[in-house]
Amino acid sequence: MPEGHTVHRTANHFRKNFAGQNVAVSSPQGRFTDSKLIDGSKLISAKAVGKQLFLHFEPAILRIHLGIYGKWQFSQPAELPEPRGAVRARFIAAGHLADLRGPTACELLTDEQYLQVLSRLGPDPLDPGAEMTKFVEKVGRSAVSIGQLLMDQSVISGIGNVYRAELLFRANLDPHTPGKLVPREIVEAIWRDAVALMPLGVKTGLMLTREGFLKAKTKKADRYYVYKREGLACRECGNLISIELMATRKLYFCSACQA
DNA sequence: GCCCTATGTTAAA
């Protein structure tokens, strides 16, 4: 379930339940061989930037990226269960267990490598210190469509296919518009909208993007304006929601509201 | 139980 909000939730969980403690780290599946290098060491801090999770252990920094399959399973078992399935990495501290399956990346970084990864990431709307202007200026210089730019982690980090579709709908903006042709105030409005919406995702674990449904535990089918609603009537104008491929990813939009 | 799909990214062609 990986867009930025999920990763920030995970960072919060590690910060609360694992940070400051010595953590047993293993790789039941065996593919994370470097687990030995941090096994039993102290977790200094946990931090999310966009969709990347960084666990700062004393000897090295662990970078985890869930990709499209990766999943976390957190629990507080009375007795330690046998790993089920392919558990890439297992973390244990003070009664808390975290099992990681199917990540794209689970690797140790030096400080230098860590900074290099960070340098390739655009501002994260969930980072209170993020600089909106970096996002606005990159979009303003680019001939690439705004739909693709929102998915480019070096332009803005943490946005995925769901937030992209919903943010563009909420901005009444055609996803095909080249970045440089989107009025600056609209680009700024998209940023501010992400800053407003994504913390709700961190809080609830759900991507809540519809006015009036921001608090309610809405059924999944009702939750979105356009995402996965192709062929259904637009909630605002009744026009049928469109779907097309944009750079290998499915793009959902209302061709009337987002003209 | 089987088939399809997925909130993603990278490397090779």
Next chain:
DNA sequence: TTAACCTAGGGCT
């Protein structure tokens, strides 16, 4: 542009 990664949930039979 395409393939690979490689897990789980949902819809269907």
